[in-house]
Amino acid sequence: MKTINNVVCSFCGCLCDDIEVSIENNKIVKVKNACSLGISKFLNYDKHRILKPRIRKSNEFTNVSLEEAIDECIKILSNASYPIIYGWSNTSNEALKIGVEIAELIGGVIDNTTSVCHGPTIIGVQDIGESTSTLGQVKNRADLIIYWGSNPLHAHPRHLSRYTALSKGRFVKTRKERKVIVVDVRKTATASIADIFIQIKPNSDYELLSALRYAVNNGEIEQDEVAGVPIEKIEELAEMMISCKFGALMFGLGLTMSPGKHRNIEAAIALVTDLNKYTKFVILPMRGHYNVTGANNVTCWITGYPFAVDFSKGYPYYNPGETTIADIIARGECDAALIVASDPISHLPIESAKKLSKIPIVTIDPHETPTTKVSKVVIPSSYVGIECEGTAYRMDGVPLRLKKIVDPPDGIVSDEEILKMILSKLRGD
Numbered sequence: 001m002k003t004i005n006n007v008v009c010s011f012c013g014c015l016c017d018d019i020e021v022s023i024e025n026n027k028i029v030k031v032k033n034a035c036s037l038g039i040s041k042f043l044n045y046d047k048h049r050i051l052k053p054r055i056r057k058s059n060e061f062t063n064v065s066l067e068e069a070i071d072e073c074i075k076i077l078s079n080a081s082y083p084i085i086y087g088w089s090n091t092s093n094e095a096l097k098i099g100v101e102i103a104e105l106i107g108g109v110i111d112n113t114t115s116v117c118h119g120p121t122i123i124g125v126q127d128i129g130e131s132t133s134t135l136g137q138v139k140n141r142a143d144l145i146i147y148w149g150s151n152p153l154h155a156h157p158r159h160l161s162r163y164t165a166l167s168k169g170r171f172v173k174t175r176k177e178r179k180v181i182v183v184d185v186r187k188t189a190t191a192s193i194a195d196i197f198i199q200i201k202p203n204s205d206y207e208l209l210s211a212l213r214y215a216v217n218n219g220e221i222e223q224d225e226v227a228g229v230p231i232e233k234i235e236e237l238a239e240m241m242i243s244c245k246f247g248a249l250m251f252g253l254g255l256t257m258s259p260g261k262h263r264n265i266e267a268a269i270a271l272v273t274d275l276n277k278y279t280k281f282v283i284l285p286m287r288g289h290y291n292v293t294g295a296n297n298v299t300c301w302i303t304g305y306p307f308a309v310d311f312s313k314g315y316p317y318y319n320p321g322e323t324t325i326a327d328i329i330a331r332g333e334c335d336a337a338l339i340v341a342s343d344p345i346s347h348l349p350i351e352s353a354k355k356l357s358k359i360p361i362v363t364i365d366p367h368e369t370p371t372t373k374v375s376k377v378v379i380p381s382s383y384v385g386i387e388c389e390g391t392a393y394r395m396d397g398v399p400l401r402l403k404k405i406v407d408p409p410d411g412i413v414s415d416e417e418i419l420k421m422i423l424s425k426l427r428g429d
Contacts, residue, residue: 001022001023001024001029002022002023002024003020003021003022003023004020004021004022004023004403004405005020006018006019007019007020007021007385007403007405008385008392008400008401008402008403009034009038009041009042009290009385010041010090010290010291010383010384010385010386010392010402011037011038011041011290012037012038012155012156012288012289012290013156013286013287013288013289013290013292013293013394013395014156014158014159014162014163014394014395015290015392015393015394015395015400016033016034016035016038016158016162017400018033019031019032019033019034019038019042020032020033021042021405023405023406026406026407027046027406028042028043028045028386028405028406031043034158035157035158036157037157038158042386045366045383045386047367048367048368049366049367049368049380049409050365050366050367050368050372050378050380051380051409051411051412052064052380052411053065053066053068053069053377053378053379053380054069054377054378055068055069055072055376055377055378056375056376056377061378066379066411066413066418066421069377069378069379070379070418070421070422070425071425072362072376072377073338073362073377073379073422074422074425074426076336076360076362076376076377077102077106077108077336077338077362077422077426078106078426079336080106080108080334080335080336080360081335082107082108082109082312082328082333082334082335083106083108083109083334083335083336083337083338084108084109084110084111084325084328084329084334084336084337084338085099085102085103085108085109085110085111085337085338085339085340086110086111086112086325086337086338086339086340086342086344087112087113087339087340087341087342087344088110088112088113088291088295088340088341088342089112089113089114089288089289089290089291089292089295089341089342090289090290090291090341090342090384091291091340091341091384091390091415092291092294092384092388092389092390092391092392092402092414092415092416093291093294093297093298093390093391093392093393093399094390094391094416095340095341095384095390095414095415095416095419096112096294096295096298096299097298097302098416098419098420098423099340099419100298100299100302100303100309101423102338102419102422102423102426103309103311104311104316105423105426105427106311106426107311107312107314108310108311108312109308109309109310109311109312109323109325109328109334110299110309110311111307111308111309111323111324111325112292112295112296112299112307113288113289113292113295113342113347114292114295114296114306114307115307115308115320115324115325115326116324116325116326116347116348117253117256117257117288117292118253118256118285118287118288118292119256119262119307119308119320119324120256120257120261120262120264120265121251121256121262121265121285122296122306122307123261123262123265123320124262124263124264124265124266124268124269125265125269127262127266128266128269128270128273129269130269130272130283131269131272131273131276131281131282131283132282132283132284132396132397133248133282133284133396134396134397134398135162135163135284135394135395135396135398136163136398137246137282138163138164138246138248138282138284139162139163139164139167139169140169140170140171140172141169141170141171141172141245141246141280142164142169142172142178142246142247142248143172143177143178143179143244143245143246143247144178144179144181144240144241144244144246144247144248145164145165145178145179145180145181145247145248145250146180146181146182146183146241146247146248146249146250147180147181147182147183147184147190147194147250147251147252147286148182148183148184148205148249148250148251148252148254148255148268149183149184149205149251149252149253149254149255149256149258150184150190150250150251150252150253150254150255150286151184151188151189151190151191151252152190152250152286153188153189153190153193154188154189154190155252155286155288156286159250159286160190160193164178164180164248164250165178165180165193172246179195179196179240179244180193180194180195180196181194181195181196181197181198181237181240182194182196182197182198183198183200183208184197184198184199184200184254185199185200185201185202185254186199187199196237198229198233198237199228199229200227200228200229201227201228202258203258203259203260204226204227204228205227205254205255205258205260205264205267206259206260206263206264206267207226207227208226208227208229208234209264209267209268209270209271210267211226211227211229211234212234212237212238212241212271213267213270213271213274215234215235215237215238216238216241216242216271216274216275216278217274221234221235241275241279241281242275242278242279243279244279244281245279245280246279246280246281246282247275247279247280247281247282248281248282248283248284249268249271249272249281249282249283249284250283250284250285250286251265251268251283251284251285251286252285252286253288255268256285268283269283284395284396285395286395287395290385290392291384291392291393293393293394293395293396293397294391294392294393294399295307297393297397303316303318304316304318305318307320307324308320308323308324308325309323310322310323325344325348326348326349326352329348329352329355329356330349330351330352330355332355334359335359335360336359336360336361336362337356337359337360337361337362338361338362338364339361339362339363339364339365339371339375340363340364340365340415340419341364341365341381341415342365342371343365343369343370343371344356344371345357345369345370345371345373345374346369346370346371356374357374360376360377361374361375361376361377362375362376362377362378362379363375363377363378363379364379364380364381364415364418364419365378365380365381366380366381366382366383366412379418380412381412381413381414381415381418382408382412382413382414382415383408384402384414384415385402385403386404386405386406387404387405387406387407387408387412387414388404388408388414388416389401389402389403389404390402390414390416
């Protein structure tokens, strides 16, 4: 048995980099420091695996060689007039870079899971900018933490212990020195350990954010309540935010996916901007998949846009609502799809999922999903951060290198290698 230290967990956007993994006979047998979600991934990654490439023939899957699967993929993508390439949040930056090249070469659309989660966050930041920081700065300096529309104890279990309320920072060292506020429509597990829980009416985040801005700027609110929150609580919260030394507003899908969407994010960013007239305040999104931030960053480096990039005009074109995958599929415009490290059949709106299942799909994924079940071609790949190396971005934009800790099954290669083969054949190399 050997133990590998400082392993980066490739589950959520926290990218915890202090994991200890014990290996025996090329199998992970013990994991320390990870949360229950991370432990489950490390110990069970080899279950429900796809071990052979396969092609659907006469409505039945037939195992084929990797080369034959690649050839069928090339045929599908080459014959398509408007293909989509989607996923990317659970693979490496290196793989995504090649994916962008493929999208440009075939004149298709490349999109990532941001378009169905934190897309409004990106749009809000594009509109008015943001005051942000690394999680390390929050850990060392923040004495006020606000979780808005997120429940990290369930979605990011080690977020509080590593970066916020329960962490030991350089300047703020104990839980007693930090205040934690949770704003949500219901009392969550995170709310149960907060100093203050503010329960708001569903779909009224924008109203409460606007009221907070008004209070922070010394306005006198005439109503008795806003968004179901008494004015006294709003004024108390505004005073706490103004008087803290370093505040951090962490928001999740409760803010991005409720009515208002990017307008909610603009209001939250504007509130943080107002607070910076009095103190130091930052805002950070609680990103879900371990490399969804990297998917945005790499796409933006190459194309100038973070997601939903359309190459059908011969140049990068970006218009969320038009070039996002759910909208393209809903309009019935795409005629082929390459899905990488994602399961859109499970997560898209039901009507879009039905339409997607009717076109030829090539899926590159390590394990069985509803998307692989309806695909024309399925190519198995190795797990980044377990069976191959790769680079990913933590939710705060810090890049980390993921290690290879065990060998993949025989014949299984990484997303990066598979995509290199597809790109090479598309070019005719």
